[in-house]
Each structure stands twice: as C-alpha cells, then as structure tokens.
Amino acid sequence: MSEKKKIYKPKSISGFSEWLPEIRIIEQQWLDHIRSVFESYGYTSVETPAVEELDVLLAKGETDKEIYTLTRLQADPDDDKDARLGLHFDQTVPLARYTAQHFNELVFPFKRYQTQKVWRGERPQLGRSREFMQCDIDVINVDHLPLHFDAEMPAVIYEVLDGLNIGKFQISISNRKILLGLLEALGIEDTIPVTRNVDKLEKIGAEAVTTILKDEAGLLQEQINAILQLAQNTDLSSVNAQNEQMQEGLDELNFVMDQLSHLPDHAIKADLSIVRGLDYYTGTVYETKLLDIPEFTSSICSGGRYDDLAGSFINRKLPGVGISIGFTRLFEVLQHNGLVQGERKCPADILMILPSEERRAIVADTARTLRKRGFKVEQYHAPQKLQKQLSYAEKKKIPYVWFPPFEDDQQHEVKNMNSGEQQKAELSTWSPQEDTSHENAA
C-alpha cells in the first residue's frame, strides 16, 4: 500500500466565478462584441490598476462600499509609511482620478470605455458577485456637457445588447431633477431615503413603499401621494412642473426620449420611478431589465449623469454621463436560465490526424498551410488509434477532422464530424461546405 498523498480539496470561492472552456469561449465572444460596438462610436479604451489608494476610493465618502484592502503578508505592522491600498469597487472613481491626473493630456469631450473586474465585499447570490466584470462607457467634458450624450448612452447600449442573444430587454430612463424638484416643492429636505425607496417601487409595490416612507422617512400621506403619483405616471406630457428644477428635468428627459425615437418601443421607456439609489447622479438616470427573465428584477445595466465627476481631485468642473453593463451579472443570470449554451470546447476548426510518427512533418506542414489560410488547426499529439483521435475531436466538438495522406501517393481527406461524411480534399482550396441539413447523423 502506498502512502496516501495529502491533497487540498479544490473548491471555488463564493462570489468569484470561473468558467469551463465552452462557456469562456462565449464570454470572450460577448466581450469582443461589446468592445467593437463601443469603438464604433469612437470610445477609446482605458485600463486602470486594480488597486487605488484608499484615500482615492473613499474620496466621495462611500464608506459603505465594503472595499477589499490590500496588504502584504510580510508587512511591518509598525510601518504606516505605505499608502493604504484597496481594490476598486467600480470604474467611475478610478476614471475621476485618471481624468484629473491626466487632465492636460486628454482631449475633451473625453469618451472612454473600460472593461475590468471590480470587487465588492458583499454577500454573494445569483447575479451578485464579489468579483465581477463591468463594461463602462463614459463621456467627460469641461464645464458643460451637451445633453445629446445622454441620449448616446442608451443608443450604444441598445446596439450592444441587441447583438447579444439575451432576449428582450428594456432600458428605462428618467431624470432625477423631476423627482428632486417635486421633493423640493413639497418641502422635503432629506431626499436620500425617499429616492432609495421610490427606486423599489416596482419590486415591493406602492403599499410597501408608502409604509416605509411614512414610518421611516416620516412623510405625510399627502406628500407620499404626490410622490407616488409622479413615480407611477406613465405619460410624460401629463406631468405638471411645480418649479424650475422639475421643468428642467422634464425638458431634458423629453429631449433624450426624442433622440431615441428610432429605437423599438419596448426597448426604451421613460419611467419616472427610476431614480437610482446612488446620490451622485444629478440628471438623466438609466436602468435596464431583462424582459424575458422577469423573475430577475435587478438592473443589468445602469448609469446616469453627474454634474461634477472629479471635484475631489481637481479644481475644475467636469460633468459626465456614463453607463455600465453588469457583465458578470448578465452573463451569470442568462447562463442560469439556460440562455448561454456552450458548444465548442476549443476554438479549433480542424483536428489534424497523426497517422504515424513518420508522417508528423507532413502533418505539421499541412497544418501550417491551413493556418495561413485562416483556419484554426490543432494537431493530434500522438499516433494513436484513429478511434482515439476521432473520439478526441468528438469530445472537443471540433467540427472537421483532417486526414493527411497515410501513404505518399494518397490524397488528403476531410471528415465532417456533424454529418459523418468524409471526402477527398484539396489543401489549397478546401473550405467548409454549407451544410444543408441541420440534423445530426444518426
């Protein structure tokens, strides 16, 4: 009896996801698509470090963000010279720092996209991770940012999401000035509890929101009625502005909706109950829901306008508007609902059979030729039984198997693994034939 090796049983860490190859292939296709749409609108890529100084991350006073801090295992506990570092919890704060720091070298309006992982020390569950990918676009300008960019955000996102196979979705748009203007008119000063709870309207219903606003925020029934009436109003033109701020919000929202009139009705909706819990948004706000997965109520893509992005870092006024796809959330939820189905386990189009050790050079040569022609080609690694080599192609779902000449006077042959057909092939001209039948060979 041999001694049993001690092994550490591998396990995944909750809230940190990783995928099998067949899923990762799709994830990369999605990311490629997102990148290409972003770039088609002229957004430029920025990547910032995973860590920022804690002072930067906390500059906005977002202490409830559950930031992961970074320390060295060998750190000297008495040495506090090192700046304390933390993993970034979003990409907006790093963008603010970046924009302020490189202010003189950037061209404004600065349009950037950023796809990186972010970290939040929260309790994970479906659609909420501790490490997740966000795909952000933001436009930053100096002093004044044209409203037309507020309409560009949903336009870009519509194109991104429409190109991913995620079913129907709806981008809801509102403008915080409308609700905040009403609160001002009603004489309500402490707005955060109100906006946070109005935000839950669709999720928990009007009665529950009424109870919370009455009991916790101490509002009067009259005030609550006015707020709910506004939030539930589905007809923008019937809203009466009670002050300048409200009117401004209505005008802005109408402009944005007008700019988006080319998009399908179900995809874009003005919804005055959307206010976003975050209090740094000052105008337009966005949320996106998956209509085909109604049981998942959280937003998969949100954002908004902020009047002053980098005020904590530079003495200039930098207004911006941005939106962020919760990529990991979206991907996980769709996968959970069976809408992300992995097929290929590797990118190869063709598996090269290795008939014998003597033929290895010819096989390699053939593979090189095919790669030059643009195919992705994997060579089988050992001259094993054909049964094994074919079974390998089958398991990896490689669609074509290439048989090089087994003897000098023979021809190349290619087998279509889907149909089972095998035909002679010309190395310089072969291409995957159009399959007219979609059935698998029995």
Next chain:
RNA sequence: GCGGCUGUAGCUCAGUGGUAGAGCACUCGGUUGUGGUCCGAGCUGUCGCGGGUUCAAACCCCGUCAGCCGCCCCA
C-alpha cells in the same frame, strides 16, 4: 452586517443508529485506417470540520466553517 435553508464520489442525489450506494461523467476493452449509440469491465469517498451521547454515528446533540436563498446595498 441580519435572517432562513443546506453540506455524502468530479456532477445530480439516495441512504435517518449496525462500519457507504445509484445515475451521469471518467478510464480500458468489444482485433486490421474512423467518433457519437450499444454491451462489458474498472477507477473514484478524511459522508464539510471539531467535540459530545452510544457497545455502535453519514444519521442524534453542541460548536464551527462553507455553500445557496432572502434582506441591506448594488452591476
């Protein structure tokens, strides 16, 4: 951070006091240069961890850790 539920093979789970099982997956085989199906054989477990009760614990009790779900918050 708060609450509920759950931890048994790589996966999905059965087993509720008498020293561990199924299906799937995986490996090999069913002769010469051809995969999937079928048939046969095989491999895989500190029964999450620690303690207690008992002649005896995967099973009962306590603790602990982890996971899932809900809340909070948010992508």
